[in-house]
Amino acid sequence: MTVLNSPIHSPATESLYDTEILIIGSGAGGATTAALLAEAGFDVLVVEEGAWVEQGTVVPFSLDQMNQQYRSAGVTVALGLPSIAYTEGRCAGGGTEVNSGLYRRPPADVLERWRTQYHIRDLDPDEMYAIAHELETALNVTKVPGKVSAPSMALHRGAEALSWENSESPRWMKYPAGGNASSGQRQSMTRTYLPRAHRAGARIITQCRVRKLAIRGTSASEAAVVLANGQPGRIRFRHVFVCGGAIHTPALLQRSGLHEHIGDTLAVHPTVKLAAHFREAINVPDDVPVHQVKEFAPEISFGGSASNPGLVAMALADNWAEFGHAVNDWQRISVYYAAITSQGKGRVKAIPGMRDPLVTYHLTGRDKQLLRSGLSRLTLLMLAAGADEVYPSYRGAPLVRTPGDIANLQHSFATTKATVMTVHLCSTVPIGEHPRCAANSFGQIRGMKNVWVNDASMLPDAPGVNPQGSVQAFAVRNARRFIETNSPRG
Ligand SMILES: Cc1cc2nc3c(=O)[nH]c(=O)nc-3n(C[C@H](O)[C@H](O)[C@H](O)COP(=O)(O)OP(=O)(O)OC[C@H]3O[C@@H](n4cnc5c(N)ncnc54)[C@H](O)[C@@H]3O)c2cc1C
Known part of the structure; x- marks a missing residue:
């Protein structure tokens, strides 16, 4: 060597x-x-x-990180009905x-x-x-030493209350001796x-x-x-x-x-999300929850997203007129997602003279049903975790305070009103x-x-x-x- x-x-x-x-x-x-x-x-x-970009020189999950380490500052989209926003490191x-x-x-x-x-x-x-x-x-794939973060604990608590299968996902992290959930180095x-x-x-x-x-x-x-x-x-x-x-x-x-067969079979894990408000402070702006809820996997999985104030605002943005005020209380809010295993397919097509390819994705009817059912169940999970208000991320979404409100969500949800996203492309x-x-x-x-x-x-x-x-x-x-x-x- x-x-x-x-x-x-x-x-x-x-x-x-x-x-x-x-x-x-x-x-x-x-x-x-x-x-x-x-x-x-x-x-x-x-x-x-x-x-x-040396680790430690940008704050994880921040806008600065998106500018420096993401392709097109994280603004990339696969066109379709609905279009799917995706992000990639660059x-x-x-x-x-x-x-x-x-x-x-x-x-x-x-x-x-x-x-x-x-x-x-x-x-x-x-x-x-x-x-x-x-x-x-x-x-160095390992679990968090000691207590997991409050947003992660909420996933665990909600799943346990519903008797849904859940576990802490290990991460590629090194923790110093005596370290805690926030001291890991990726x-x-x-x-x-x-x-x-x-x-x-x-x-x-x-x-x-x-x-x-x-x-x-x-x-x-x-x-x-x-x-x-x-x-x-x-x-x-x-x-x-x-x-x-x-x-x-x-x-x-x-x-x-x-x-030949190149670019014709893009597969992704599409996600929909919500913001959950709790009575106590819960927000951790620079990290994500480590628990995942797998009761309905592989079709549907639940987990937590990055939740700095900007990302909380984005989760509320689809229904800003009704939900926007909540951003002032961002310390009591965390963002969660429902991800599905999609049967749809997408395409990547290089266009002569253009730097970036055209990307398209087609969700099937079954995918759209799974996203609806995923968001409803995620809402139930958050209520079971103790959330007092849930803000689903789609245009015209109802504010959910009790399990009885979820029927309203199921009735009004459509993927074309939601910001469907993915970070898993293959x-x-x-x-x-x-x-x-x-x-x-x-x-x-x-x-x-x-x-x-x-x-x-x-x-x-x-x-x-x-x-x-x-x-x-x-x-x-x-x-x-x-x-x-x-x-x-x-
Ligand atoms: C926000 C986010 C969160 C995620 N969370 C998880 C997670 O928790 N767990 C998990 O398992 N996966 C996660 N993923 C997915 C995981 O990161 C990817 O599956 C993995 O990185 C894919 O590896 P890759 O080698 O295919 O591509 P990448 O890791 O994306 O690397 C491709 C590299 O190629 C470079 N490149 C592209 N084109 C060219 C060119 N023409 N010339 C020179 N260089 C080029 C790009 O700049 C990029 O740096 C996440 C992804 C994102 C974006």
Whole structure:
């Protein structure tokens, strides 16, 4: 292993880079792939469009963070009826720097579905859980020491009162000895796999956007990039791993002329939300609850959202005339969501001449029913937790004070009146041997000798749980297969 003294990353300035392995994107998939391949002796270059933002220099879940670490400051949307607002990280470490850090292993029934329906070859649950164990150690996946936060406790209390299944989700966090719920340090990629890749000799360049791959026949040889100073540059490589996330991986492949089954099967976990008011102060502005309620999973899950005053205001905004006054009492309010496993599908389409792709998503009738039922049950959960007023987030929503008011909610709710959102995007370049898969069982794009995907785009469909654990488990599995079947250039 080469130990380097150079800084971990540098902004891209050279007009020409040369590498054996090019990894595009430094998020959950890209960083994990980079560490494994560099440790196996490959010459690795990671390019990241966003900047390296040290943890601690921005407040988690703040507007400042959205400006610095999210794509388009968090304002991105999949068009449809209703449209679905989505957010993605765009910085060194990608989504892992901004996300809630809630860890779930890929569920056994999901792995079995992917093996049988998408024909993923050699998908062995024992191997996947051995990898999950490694990841849990590497990321320090752990529960909160001592008491969970008040908004998390509310979820737990409500679920217990209704006898609904609930549990604390562990997170990738390190807590100091004697620490508490608010003293954890997120074990994102800039803290874990990117330094590990660097220690093994990988170069990491930031503020470098890959526009397109030059492809001739069945091979790609070069990437056209925009450097940190806005000038064009080039990167020559032997193999390329595209890990730009579920929206930008398919868009880049399409811009490079690859289209077969690419971008046609976007899967997301759509959510609707509400703001719950309690008699006592409950708000924690810079963290999210760790409890999740899984009584109706995988169809519907409940959890808590970031709830700083700006986000409380956004939760009230759909019915501002009626609910807006409540923002003055934000210390007694926390925001919660109902997420569903959607049967709908979306598309990502690169548009010539435009920087960002067009994203669309179609919710099915069953999805819309689940969102209605999810919001009603979430409201009941909050009342059972002791909320004295619940403000559902949709235009014309009623104020709910008692379970009897929920019938009114059920009657008046429509997804077209609600702000439907998602932070879980996947499945735009599904892997497997089934003819509808865009890449083979280990992420190699069909018909291409040296183009691979290894990020959330490869998951065949939505896992129904927080996805980062699944993304990283597959990234490790596929990187290991690559190492077994390819040798580093001597
Ligand atoms: C607010 C939020 C909360 C979340 N909470 C959780 C949670 O609690 N638990 C969980 O499991 N998951 C959570 N997720 C989802 C999780 O973060 C993602 O599933 C995961 O990060 C996906 O990994 P990825 O490698 O596919 O993409 P990302 O981590 O998004 O990384 C992709 C990177 O590629 C870069 N890139 C894209 N295109 C290019 C290009 N052309 N050139 C150069 N670089 C490029 C991007 O800038 C980005 O940094 C959350 C996500 C968000 C946004």
